[in-house]
Amino acid sequence: MDITDTICALSTPPGRSGIAFVRLSGADCPAVLRQITGKAPPEPRKACLRRLRDPRSGEEIDEAVVTFFKAPHSYTGENLAEISPHGNPSIIAALLDVLCHLGARLALPGEFTMRAFLRGRIDLAGAEAVRDIIEARTLYQARVAGRQRGGALAKELQPVKDRLIEAIVNLESAVEFAEEDLTTASREAIFDLLGGAAQRAEKLINSFRKGRFVREGFTLAIVGPPNAGKSSVFNALLGRDRSIVTDIPGTTRDLVSEDAAIGGIPVRLEDTAGLRADGGEIEKLGMERSRRAAADADAVLLVVDASRNLSEEEYGLRRQLTSPAGIVIFNKSDLPARVTEEEKQALSGSWPHVHTSAKTGHGIDEARNVILKQISGGEEPDRDDFLITNLRHCQALEKALTGMERGAGALKNGMSEEFALFDLRKALDALGEITGETNTENLLDEIFSRFCIGK
Numbered sequence: 190m191d192i193t194d195t196i197c198a199l200s201t202p203p204g205r206s207g208i209a210f211v212r213l214s215g216a217d218c219p220a221v222l223r224q225i226t227g228k229a230p231p232e233p234r235k236a237c238l239r240r241l242r243d244p245r246s247g248e249e250i251d252e253a254v255v256t257f258f259k260a261p262h263s264y265t266g267e268n269l270a271e272i273s274p275h276g277n278p279s280i281i282a283a284l285l286d287v288l289c290h291l292g293a294r295l296a297l298p299g300e301f302t303m304r305a306f307l308r309g310r311i312d313l314a315g316a317e318a319v320r321d322i323i324e325a326r327t328l329y330q331a332r333v334a335g336r337q338r339g340g341a342l343a344k345e346l347q348p349v350k351d352r353l354i355e356a357i358v359n360l361e362s363a364v365e366f367a368e369e370d371l372t373t374a375s376r377e378a379i380f381d382l383l384g385g386a387a388q389r390a391e392k393l394i395n396s397f398r399k400g401r402f403v404r405e406g407f408t409l410a411i412v413g414p415p416n417a418g419k420s421s422v423f424n425a426l427l428g429r430d431r432s433i434v435t436d437i438p439g440t441t442r443d444l445v446s447e448d449a450a451i452g453g454i455p456v457r458l459e460d461t462a463g464l465r466a467d468g469g470e471i472e473k474l475g476m477e478r479s480r481r482a483a484a485d486a487d488a489v490l491l492v493v494d495a496s497r498n499l500s501e502e503e504y505g506l507r508r509q510l511t512s513p514a515g516i517v518i519f520n521k522s523d524l525p526a527r528v529t530e531e532e533k534q535a536l537s538g539s540w541p542h543v544h545t546s547a548k549t550g551h552g553i554d555e556a557r558n559v560i561l562k563q564i565s566g567g568e569e570p571d572r573d574d575f576l577i578t579n580l581r582h583c584q585a586l587e588k589a590l591t592g593m594e595r596g597a598g599a600l601k602n603g604m605s606e607e608f609a610l611f612d613l614r615k616a617l618d619a620l621g622e623i624t625g626e627t628n629t630e631n632l633l634d635e636i637f638s639r640f641c642i643g644k
């Protein structure tokens with residue numbers, strides 16, 4: 190991989206803006222700056238106003254704020270300049286043209302961050318987190334990614350690695366030096382180390398259940414019999430009157446979807462047509478969509494009208510819903526209740542239930558909290574818990590866990606230490622893949638090609 194040349198790109202979105210931001214990184218950066226500004230590069234880390242000229246014609250391109258960062262104290266670890274001219278597409282095009290004429294080339298997507306990784310400024314998980322920060326749709330998502338960018342994942346992995354390495358070292362010295370087999374005591378010590386490492390790895394793997402939703406968001410389908418108040422609950426969760434509400438059963442006929450956020454996690458809310466046994470041609474088509482939405486969603490809200498007696502219709506519906514993350518909403522709590530506690534329990538089954546009034550707003554916040562809890566695998570969500578948010582990291586951890594379990598299994602079954610070592614080394618490699626210490630070559634293209642240009 191060639192990282193000796195000098196690259197440039199517009200780092201702000203194309204278009205017109207007060208100021209734009211062009212990055213130039215590589216060994217030739219000071220020489221290129223000298224040629225376009227006619228002066229020596231500014232003192233490092235000090236923003237300076239400079240006139241930019243095309244040295245071929247001598248014509249001025251724009252006046253810009255130029256900041257120079259000297260290697261290795263820059264984002265990429267190389268000589269780097271941040272040039273901020275006015276945000277005008279003609280100015281930017283002319284500037285990039287001159288930079289390329291002077292020996293730089295246009296950067297590939299993610300190339301600045303890839304260089305930061307290759308020059309040891311950031312680990313691979315941190316580089317991936319940079320992209321997550323840019324793509325975050327909520328502040329909470331950006332915060333979670335920000336923590337990972339700062340190396341939080343590497344810190345979480347360290348105790349797993351330390352134990353694994355100690356187990357490997359113990360086994361290796363047994364292979365190298367011991368004439369006899371491992372003593373029972375040292376065997377026990379190795380099992381302890383591996384057990385501890387596996388437990389931590391498992392905890393991280395389990396956090397992916399919630400972490401995946403934090404990074405990617407989730408879908409929540411709102412289903413139930415006609416007139417139960419599904420559209421009203423949908424509007425209340427959304428905070429605006431998006432879906433049509435009337436007292437006529439069968440008002441909603443098609444799927445109505447909107448993006449919102451619950452607890453900083455993006456959620457796609459889906460209001461659906463009420464499900465009942467009869468209904469006209471159009472309603473039946475709508476109901477088919479409701480069923481599909483319920484089957485595809487990450488979580489389901491079953492809304493029923495608590496001011497009416499439950500019928501077999503509600504129970505039948507509940508039986509059809511198999512999502513593990515589900516909640517029953519007993520709506521219209523502002524009216525006299527007709528459903529008993531026993532009936533509520535019987536209908537809810539394994540799901541939690543919440544009382545709401547979409548009319549007064551009562552219980553809507555509680556419904557939000559219970560949704561978050563269900564998405565977090567039934568646990569009270571702790572916003573400061575470390576989360577695995579990236580499938581690649583989760584898969585590497587699973588690979589590491591398998592290696593540790595196999596290694597421990599080999600020792601337990603009295604196989605030779607070499608067998609166990611083989612699996613344990615694989616486990617260590619898998620952990621190294623996450624932060625980029627091992628086996629990264631074929632990964633880099635895949636990871637950085639999904640970045641935007643200029644980052």
Ligand SMILES: Nc1nc2c(ncn2[C@@H]2O[C@H](COP(=O)(O)OP(=O)(O)OP(=O)(O)O)[C@@H](O)[C@H]2O)c(=O)[nH]1
Pocket residue numbers: 414415416417418419420421422433434435436437438439440441442461462463464520521522523524545546547548549
């Ligand atoms: N009193 C009271 N009325 C409610 C409440 N929620 C909804 N309603 C009323 O119940 C009726 C039906 O509400 P919708 O939200 O349209 O019900 P839906 O489940 O979407 O109905 P369909 O789209 O027909 O399946 C409307 O008249 C609402 O005003 C509530 O919490 N309390």
Ligand SMILES: [Mg+2]
Pocket residue numbers: 419420421432433434440441460461462463
């Ligand atoms: Mg409706």
